[in-house]
Amino acid sequence: MVEFALAAPAFLFMFMGIVEVGRYATYAVLAQASARSGANYGSANLMTAADLNDINTWATGDAQYLPTPITVTYQHLCSVNGVLPPIACSWNAVAPPANTVYYIKVNVSAKYAPWVSYPGIPATVTVTGSDYLRVQQQ
16 A cells, blocks of 8 residues: 555556546647648639638637637648649739749647646647648639
């Protein structure tokens, strides 16, 4: 019984650590799926890629189980002559110039607060998800 009393707090602390890692992993997957959803909507054509309000709606709609507040950012990218990864650029809403392909990048982030404070781990941790997709109809 004495051995149990000495070992139980350590096992409980390890168990809570495993639960926290699982929560963090779940939130990271949700953030990635949310970014993918926003990028998927924006990649349909040039009009949807320019519709930042609906991209935000699609990304936050998939992020309903993430801790609030949720931050969604987007960026228009270009690839010239097939060079990857694409770089930030200004867009022409009608059609891209010759040898240029447009992409939409969506980032989703949320602040995650562990249930238990652990030494060396901050009180809040940011989980992020990011995805970029080629705009299909250009």
